Amino acid sequence: xxxxxxxxxxxxxxxxxxxxxxxxxxxxxxxxxxxxxxxxxxxxxxxxxxxxxxxxxxxxxxxxxxxxxxxxxxxxxxxxxxxxxxxxxxxxxxxxxxxxxxxxxxxxxxxxxxxxxxxxxxxxxxxxxxxxxxxxxxxxxxxxxxxxxxxxxxxxxxxxxxxxxxxxxxxxxxxxxxxxxxxxxxxxxxxxxxxxxxxxxxxxxxxxxxxxxxxxxxxxxxxxxxxxxxxxxxxxxxxxxxxxxxxxxxxxxxxxxxxxxxxxxxxxxxxxxxxxxxxxxxxxxxxxxxxxxxxxxxxxxxxxxxxxxxxxxxxxxxxxxxxxxxxxxxxxxxxxxxxxxxxxxxxxxxxxxxxxxxxxxxxxxxxxxxxxxxxxxxxxxxxxxxxxxxxxxxxxxxxxxxxxxxxx
Amino acid sequence: xxxxxxxxxxxxxxxxxxxxxxxxxxxxxxxxxxxxxxxxxxxxxxxxxxxxxxxxxxxxxxxxxxxxxxxxxxxxxxxxxxxxxxxxxxxxxxxxxxxxxxxxxxxxxxxxxxxxxxxxxxxxxxxxxxxxxxxxxxxxxxxxxxxxxxxxxxxxxxxxxxxxxxxxxxxxxxxxxxxxxxxxxxxxxxxxxxxxxxxxxxxxxxxxxxxxxxxxxxxxxxxxxxxxxxxxxxxxxxxxxxxxxxxxxxx
Numbered sequence: 001x002x003x004x005x006x007x008x009x010x011x012x013x014x015x016x017x018x019x020x021x022x023x024x025x026x027x028x029x030x031x032x033x034x035x036x037x038x039x040x041x042x043x044x045x046x047x048x049x050x051x052x053x054x055x056x057x058x059x060x061x062x063x064x065x066x067x068x069x070x071x072x073x074x075x076x077x078x079x080x081x082x083x084x085x086x087x088x089x090x091x092x093x094x095x096x097x098x099x100x101x102x103x104x105x106x107x108x109x110x111x112x113x114x115x116x117x118x119x120x121x122x123x124x125x126x127x128x129x130x131x132x133x134x135x136x137x138x139x140x141x142x143x144x145x146x147x148x149x150x151x152x153x154x155x156x157x158x159x160x161x162x163x164x165x166x167x168x169x170x171x172x173x174x175x176x177x178x179x180x181x182x183x184x185x186x187x188x189x190x191x192x193x194x195x196x197x198x199x200x201x202x203x204x205x206x207x208x209x210x211x212x213x214x215x216x217x218x219x220x221x222x223x224x225x226x227x228x229x230x231x232x233x234x235x236x237x238x239x240x241x242x243x244x245x246x247x248x249x250x251x252x253x254x255x256x257x258x259x260x261x262x263x264x265x266x267x268x269x270x271x272x273x274x275x276x277x278x279x280x281x282x283x284x285x286x287x288x289x290x291x292x293x294x295x296x297x298x299x300x301x302x303x304x305x306x307x308x309x310x311x312x313x314x315x316x317x318x319x320x321x322x323x324x325x326x327x328x329x330x331x332x333x334x335x336x337x338x339x340x341x342x343x344x345x346x347x348x349x350x351x352x353x354x355x356x357x358x359x360x361x362x363x364x365x366x367x368x369x370x371x372x373x374x375x376x377x378x379x380x381x382x383x384x385x386x387x388x389x390x391x392x393x394x395x396x397x398x399x400x401x402x403x404x405x406x407x408x
Numbered sequence: 409x410x411x412x413x414x415x416x417x418x419x420x421x422x423x424x425x426x427x428x429x430x431x432x433x434x435x436x437x438x439x440x441x442x443x444x445x446x447x448x449x450x451x452x453x454x455x456x457x458x459x460x461x462x463x464x465x466x467x468x469x470x471x472x473x474x475x476x477x478x479x480x481x482x483x484x485x486x487x488x489x490x491x492x493x494x495x496x497x498x499x500x501x502x503x504x505x506x507x508x509x510x511x512x513x514x515x516x517x518x519x520x521x522x523x524x525x526x527x528x529x530x531x532x533x534x535x536x537x538x539x540x541x542x543x544x545x546x547x548x549x550x551x552x553x554x555x556x557x558x559x560x561x562x563x564x565x566x567x568x569x570x571x572x573x574x575x576x577x578x579x580x581x582x583x584x585x586x587x588x589x590x591x592x593x594x595x596x597x598x599x600x601x602x603x604x605x606x607x608x609x610x611x612x613x614x615x616x617x618x619x620x621x622x623x624x625x626x627x628x629x630x631x632x633x634x635x636x637x638x639x640x641x642x643x644x645x646x647x648x649x650x651x652x653x654x655x656x657x658x659x
Contacts, residue, residue, distance in 0.1 A: 005528070227512055227530065228523040230501075234509050237498040244458065244496070245569065246484035246513035255521055 008221050011304060015217060019210040022047055023200050030197035038322065041315055044190055044203035045274075049314050051206065051213040052270045057294045057306035058213075058220050059263020063256045064292070065301035066229060068236035072127045073114065073134025074291050077107040077261040079141060079283030081268025083154065083161055086278045090167040094180050096187065096208070096273040100266065107265020108258055110137075115257035119250060122239070135285055142280040160279035180273045182208055187274055205274045212270065216263060221303055223259070232256050236301075264291075293359070297366050299375030308374045313359065320355035411436040411577060411609050412457070417466030419452055426452040427463065428633040434577070439603050439610045441620045444630035445654055450613045451493075453630070454581055458490050459483045471576065481518050489570035491580040495562035497569065499555030503546060506554050506565055507537040507572050514573045540572040544598065560591030564598065571602065578602070580612040584619050596622055621645070629653060 002009055018025065027042030029035040041047070060074050081103035088099035118129040146157030155161055163169075180187045187205035194200075223229045231252050234242050239249050272278050281287070290313070298309020328344045328351070335343065350358045370376045410433035419427040427449045434440045444450050455461040457468060459480045468475050475483050484490075498506050511533045516522075528534070541547045544564045549557065554565060563583060570578055583599070584592040596619055603610050603623075614620045620627065620641070627644045629636040631653035637644065644650055 003526075222526070223523050225526050225528070226523050227516075227525065227527055228521050230505060230509065230527055231512070233501060233505075234498050237500040238496060241496040241498060241569075242509070243480045244484055244490050244492075245510045246481050246518060246573070247509070248479075248481050248518040251519040251521075255523075259523075 004218075004221060005225075008225070008303070012214075012218060012221060015304070015307065016214055019051065019214060022050070022210070023202050023206070027198065027200055031194075031199040032197070038319065041318060042200060044188075044201055044206050046314065046318055047203065047206045048209050048270075048274045050311050051209040052267050052274070053294065053310035053314055054307045055209075055213050055216050055270070056264050056267035056291060057298065057310040058216055059260040059267070060291050060295050061260075061300060061302075061306040062220060062223060062232075062263070063260035064295055065305070066224070066232035066236060067253055067256050069119070069122070069253060069257070070127045070292065071118075071130040071257070071260075072285065072288050072292065073118075073130035073132075073137075074260070074264050075285070075287035076114070076134035076137040076283050077111055077264035078268040078271070078287065079137065079278070079280065080110050081107045081265030082272045082278035082282055083141070083268075084265070085269040085272035086161045086163065086276055087154075089163045089169075089180065089272070089276050090161075091170060093169055093171040093173065093176060094163075094178065094276070095171070095176075096180050096182050096269075099180070099273055100212075100269040103265045103269025103272070104262050105265075107268065108262045111258045111261020111265075112254070115254050115261065119253050119257060131285060131288070134283065134288055138280055138283040138285070141283055146280070155278075155280060158280065160277055162277050180205075180276055209270050209274070212266070216266070217303075217307070224303060228252070228255070293363055297363060297373055299373030302373070302375045305373055305375045312374060316359065316362075317355055320351050320358055321353070323351035325352075410434045410438075411471055412611065413467075413469040414453075414457075415467045415469075417453070417456060417463045417468065419449075419456060419461065419463045425633055427456070430466070430630075430633070430635060432628055432635060432638075434609060434611050435626070437607060437609055439599075439612070439623055439625045441612045441614055441624035441627045442630055443614060443617075443620055443627060444636075447632075448630040448653075449633040450630055451581060452633075454490075454579060454613055457483075457579060458488060484513070484573075484575075485518060487576035489573055489575035489578050491563075491566050491570055491578070491583055493581045493585055495559070495566045497554045497562055497566050499553070501554055502550070503541065503552050503554050503557070503565060504534075504537055504550045507540055507569055508533050510569045510573045511536045536572055540568045543571070544568045558591075560587060560594060563587070563591070563595060567595075567598065567602070571606070571608075574606070575608060577609045577611065580610065580614075582613055582615055584614070584616055592616070592619065595619075599623060 002012070004012060023042045026047065027040045029040055056074070056078060060071070064070055084103040084106040085099035088102050092098050114130065114133045118126055118133060121129060141155040143157060145152055146155035147153060177184065177186045185204050187208065189204045191202040192199065193202065231247065235249055235252060242249055268282070271282070294309040294313050295306055296309070297312060298307065299305030325344055325348055328347055329340065332340045332343055348354070366373060372379070412434040414430055414432040417427050417430040418425070430453060442450055442453065452461065456463045457475065459475060459478050459482070462476060470486055470488060473486065475486065498509065508527065515533070538547065538550070541550055544567065546561065546564060546568065549561065554562070557565060584595050587595065599610065600623065602608060612623065624641055626638065627641055628638040629644065629650050636649050636653055637647055639647070
């Protein structure tokens, strides 16, 4: 079915349905209620981040999940993609198509260079090399290539690259929109739906990113099931045996690195297409770290893990950073005053700007108790249900446990 | 002239002379064993043959071509397969996938990017993999994780991975080390069967005399980095120099 085996096709269709219905699923509470303010996540800005970071981590997973090479510099490609896209807006027009294409091409070239250097080493040394090279890119973007006084100004330094009215925009049409658009369809445009007291926003930009994410997800499934994917898994399993089997591991890992770098560039291009602004902070090493955390939290080496991981982190980042001391006081008002203040004082460090702390703890818990990430959590709960069902049937016989394939 | 010609090979590790002027000829389609006490240089010699080590001097010719300076994957593509002392397999992959990888290497060379085509759709490769697993009697384990196999099965899988490439020379490094007697005997039978039914030259490094004398057609005894004698098993058995090397009477 659609070029996938039954199980993969089912997974792909499920993700497709979720992407289409996300504006509804993420807005479960009626407009204006306290719950809606807190937990509704169906607004364009956040939904765009869900799918764009989904693309980023799906690509990262092709490298890290399949080959086991842990890159600590993938944010560099995200940044390079962002800058490339904004340059297309400055030079050509606000159409997102050339912007996205250039983002992919430039990040592909950058990842070829960085990958060629970093892949001379394996393990921790590879990670350190990618980290160092990405920090170099960050510094280039932040100061060296962003200095208006020196004549070279590719990135506009700490202000960030943006489009000015004085920019040439050679291909700009007469009545073309002054915002990023896809052949006239403005990315910020939304269709507002009000059903009873519920409000839903169907955003053009979100759906463009969603369609692109589905395409990249499909491609990643095909790569996982291809001979190329098999070789990448073999690299992770036993490089020595692979080279004594007559296969050259370097081009395989380099291809994986470039493909995942291009995924990151695409994500960067889309970020700029949603909001035509690119800053160096996108390339900072903490951003690279976040990508790694998303991949591991979701379940590295699995198909759906990257989407779960990026969605989970973006969602909780959003909620936790919204909570402040006033809200905490409100929630805990049922407690005696002293206890309330004490508890708020403690929780204060975990919410708002301190959401990193909560995320860090969650990450540690997952790594310690669920090394397979959220996917493993799903599998274990599934296994629990199976056991209950077996017990209920009273068969007592062991089920035929078909051996699991490595890249499930 | 043999399929493998080693001439005047020397290898030093610092002050240690691991290989001293080794000359060795392995005849085509023979089953040749290299034996010797611990530290005789057996494994160093093997590593020089497969590109893991480069000898200081001397030449190693395989079928008229030099293997020196070639990488392990290039040497494999020339037709030399190696079985390791501890089985080197893809433990995270299934048995089927383990044997498919060498099939791809044989067909597609050292690198080919096929990222869209499905592994399941590669009928010819799947067939080759299934057939070789029948040959080594592992067809019932085809969907098992390779890492979950017993030691003996891992060894058989590794041999299958080498055989499916139809190498011209199969090198085995103590293939029965750490195996139970029953597994050892099964491996001996498998190697005998391979040698009888396929045009493969087999060179084996072995410690276990039982294995050597039940398999080899020719034996080279290595001691302190250089070949002591080379002869048929019957002549080796009673050879005074060999007893000397193993029991350490002289020197």
